[in-house]
Amino acid sequence: MPSKAQRREAITNQLPMVTKLLKLQDDKAGPQRRKETPTGGKAVPNHEDLENYCPKIIPTYAAPYHDGTITYGGYSDIMVADEHFIVRIPDNMPLDAAAPLLCAGHVAVKFAKAFGCKVTVISTSLSKKDEALSHLGADSFLISKDADEMQGAVGTMDGIIDTVSAHHALMPLIGLLKAHGKLIMVGAPDKPLELPVFPLLAGRKMISGSGIGGMKETQEMIDYAAKHNIKADIELISADYVNTALERLTKADVKYRFVIDVANTLKQA
């Protein structure tokens, strides 16, 4: 029978790259241990604890395992993992609100506020303004399609986390940065974006990307979230709602993440 140990990140628009079970079972026993990254924490010279860059990584979802079977990620009813690749969720953190912390964009606002930053949410649409300010706790809101608003904010930002997966212009975002400012890409547009080079030179600005953290970073993130009461906003569903959820995802009709309650679904079946 599945226990809490088998509840894990499920429907998101990104794939988890490293096994992240949500809670270690008390007995920790398993019939077999899978080592997703055989080289452990030595994937990057001089960077311990960055298993996420191991060239032999086996993604937990839709990837062939050593024995030829395909990994099913969050859609599995049971999963066995090496304890090195398990993140412990602190007791005061609800499992359903913790799951998307492993792979979600809107929590960046909550983390940045907890870090003490002044946070501006940038969006194409005014419709998100109230929620950004009152619910997520942002300090201000900027409509990227409003040329005057954007011009007024030129050169004011230390960093921008760009969560947009669609094709979009980088130039206006680079313009918002101060000298030495950082534009961090976490969305993955499928076609290359246009990169204007001179604005990078003139302000020694930086564009970087980040997909996922190593196990140590991930544990630190979860522990920090628990300490500062940072939770993802979710809608809990049962497995038989998955197809409907996928339809709603294409219409952006969810605030902000679906989480599948696999254990209760299986109990009811």
Added chain:
Amino acid sequence: MPSKAQRREAITNQLPMVTKLLKLQDDKAGPQRRKETPTGGKAVPNHEDLENYCPKIIPTYAAPYHDGTITYGGYSDIMVADEHFIVRIPDNMPLDAAAPLLCAGHVAVKFAKAFGCKVTVISTSLSKKDEALSHLGADSFLISKDADEMQGAVGTMDGIIDTVSAHHALMPLIGLLKAHGKLIMVGAPDKPLELPVFPLLAGRKMISGSGIGGMKETQEMIDYAAKHNIKADIELISADYVNTALERLTKADVKYRFVIDVANTLKQA
């Protein structure tokens, strides 16, 4: 009569952005002082000594000065500058070989070797190999058009300084970087380059740019060059050779920089 104080960077394919006289005159006297960046070293919050980012900067070449006159940069026969914006060239550094250190790409190989780095020169053409290895002191040479050579070097580099001003592909260079590797742009292609985003995410790689340093950084660079005997490779010319030099520049017929000997040209005239 012009003295050594008026010798400075001249024909390059980039424009100096901050006044950099090559040697302070002994008496330091001048009829008038020009403050190119009125805010001094406070252009970037928390970054002292970065006058190069001052929003009120007046480039020394082809820019309107406060009184409406146009700055002539290295083509002037006399220049007056605030001593804050003057770099002192150490006594053991020849002035002509020092000038391009303020704005030249090939010396990056010499600096990197002095830093103790393993250096690979990447070029489209095999013709530069011998010179890169024997004269500049690079450890290895990579032909960017050779797919096999490039594939063999994937994931091996900590950083790349990209000096190419022409339109070119970033993807092969990003591929050469290790995780957390840095691609630093110092050339300025006039049209945007194609930026593939996913490779940045997958390796947390970074693309940045740098145009010029602040006065403190520039003085440190010159002092380091003098200590480690780093000189630019130059061809010294007189002012009446400028048009011929520009023609040769378009044919890439110079190793590596022309330097105009303004003082001696004026003496002869």
